[in-house]
Amino acid sequence: xxxxxxxxxxxxxxxxxxxxxxxxxxxxxxxxxxxxxxxxxxxxxxxxxxxxxxxxxxxxxxxxxxxxxxxxxxxxxxxxxxxxxxxxxxxxxxxxxxxxxxxxxxxxxxxxxxxxxxxxxxxxxxxxxxxxxxxxxxxxxxxxxxxxxxxxxxxxxxxxxxxxxxxxxxxxxxxxxxxxxxxxxxxxxxxxxxxxxxxxxxxxxxxxxxxxxxxxxxxxxxxxxxxxxxxxxxxxxxxxxxxxxxxxxxxxxxxxxxxxxxxxxxxxxxxxxxxxxxxxxxxxxxxxxxxxxxxxxxxxxxxxxxxxxxxxxxxxxx
Numbered sequence: 001x002x003x004x005x006x007x008x009x010x011x012x013x014x015x016x017x018x019x020x021x022x023x024x025x026x027x028x029x030x031x032x033x034x035x036x037x038x039x040x041x042x043x044x045x046x047x048x049x050x051x052x053x054x055x056x057x058x059x060x061x062x063x064x065x066x067x068x069x070x071x072x073x074x075x076x077x078x079x080x081x082x083x084x085x086x087x088x089x090x091x092x093x094x095x096x097x098x099x100x101x102x103x104x105x106x107x108x109x110x111x112x113x114x115x116x117x118x119x120x121x122x123x124x125x126x127x128x129x130x131x132x133x134x135x136x137x138x139x140x141x142x143x144x145x146x147x148x149x150x151x152x153x154x155x156x157x158x159x160x161x162x163x164x165x166x167x168x169x170x171x172x173x174x175x176x177x178x179x180x181x182x183x184x185x186x187x188x189x190x191x192x193x194x195x196x197x198x199x200x201x202x203x204x205x206x207x208x209x210x211x212x213x214x215x216x217x218x219x220x221x222x223x224x225x226x227x228x229x230x231x232x233x234x235x236x237x238x239x240x241x242x243x244x245x246x247x248x249x250x251x252x253x254x255x256x257x258x259x260x261x262x263x264x265x266x267x268x269x270x271x272x273x274x275x276x277x278x279x280x281x282x283x284x285x286x287x288x289x290x291x292x293x294x295x296x297x298x299x300x301x302x303x304x305x306x307x308x309x310x311x312x313x314x315x316x317x318x
Contacts, residue, residue, distance in 0.1 A: 024063065024064060024067040025067070025218055027067065027068035028226060029249050030222075030225065030230055030249075031068045031225075032235075033282065034069055034225060034231070035229050035231045036072075037072065037073060038073040038075070038101075039069060039072055039073070039075075039102060039103075040075045040101050040103070041061065041065075041102060041103045041104075041105060042079060042100045042104045043058055043076065043077065043078055043079060043080065043104075043107070044079045044080070044089070044096050044105065044107070044108070045084075045089070045105075045106065045147075046080055046089070046110060047080060047081075047082030047083065047110075048107055048110070048150070048204060049080030049107050049108075050081060052082070052200065052204040053204075055200070055205070055207055056210060057211075057217065058076045058078050058214075061076055061214040062074050062076045064214055064215065064218040065218065065221070068222070077096075079096035085111045085115055085121060086108045086111075086130060087112075087121070087125060089129075090129060090132060094136065097136070097137065097142060101142070102142065103142065103221055104145070105186070105217055106133050106137075106144060106146050106147060107149070108133075109130075109149045109174070110149045110203060112126045113152075113166040116163075116166040116169075117162045117163045117166055123166075123170070123173065126170060126173065127173055131177065133146075135181075138181070143224055143228070144181075145183070145220050145221070145224070146174050146183065147174075148185070148186070148187050148190070149170060149171060149189060150192045150205070151189065151192070151194055152203050153196045153202045154202075157202070160202060171189050184223065184224055185220070186216050186217055186219075187216065192205070192209060192212060192213070227281045228281075230253060230280070231253060232250075232251060232253050232303060232304070232306055232308070233251045233308070234249075234309070234310055235250060235310075237287070237299065237312050240312055241315040242289055242312065242314055243289065243315050244288070244289055245286055245288055246312065247287075248260060248274070248284065250283055250301055250303075250308075251281065253280060255277065255280050256303050257275075257303065258275070258277075258278050258283075258301060258302075258303045259272070259275045260272070260273040260285070260287070260299055260300065260301045261273065261300050262287070262300075262312070263300065264298075265297065265298065273285070274287070293314070295313075296312070296313055297313075297314060298311055
């Protein structure tokens, strides 16, 4: 699996401050090439998924998606039961994902860590359960995203310090399973870290913490969309007008050879800007324009028998 899919969500670091947690995320240029008319998200887990004291991440996540994927129907369902271990959640999982499409966000295991510390559960049991969650999602043509579990606030509790040792082991297990199954991993633990100002009690996030979690999920959903769910498309170059260089973005629904040529307004070939085999998803290239006369040009992308074109304005350099 490409390690970029094991998301450490570095950009969420800027949301750790209370002063910025209300911001919406930056939108990927790939959002305009999304190939479906809806984005459906099923969230499954224990109390952090269920929400605590009227707080949850699902509303923030829906706002994040809608802010970038305008005109798309967005649904986010909540399937969380507080206090459940990953074993206890098995029975209700099939009903939670029945008839659903799109993504399933799996965030469960904090109660496993407590049970492991108490020796009433084994890590092998947690592994078998997560394998079931992932495999069942894949069989139902869903895109599973496995979330790492957050640390307990163990500053005043030896038992929670012991539980946190198992939190680390569970998250290492989840990361390994994500690689094995080639599915996505949302590192919530890394985003929250041990910043307990983001907590409302020993384990559950407060409003700012839930906001951070929503960004983590959004980043990974956006990456999955870029990898799997884009139309073939060509972006307007930026900057435009341009003088010596400009950036051209494009998306592919599957891997293929991409050729981008530049023509004058009369259709005469001027130069090749890009020619390479690319994987599916959103890509960008920098086109060098040095030595070209100012004027209106057309750049054309050819891929898989399809030709897409846009106009480009070139102005004198300074």
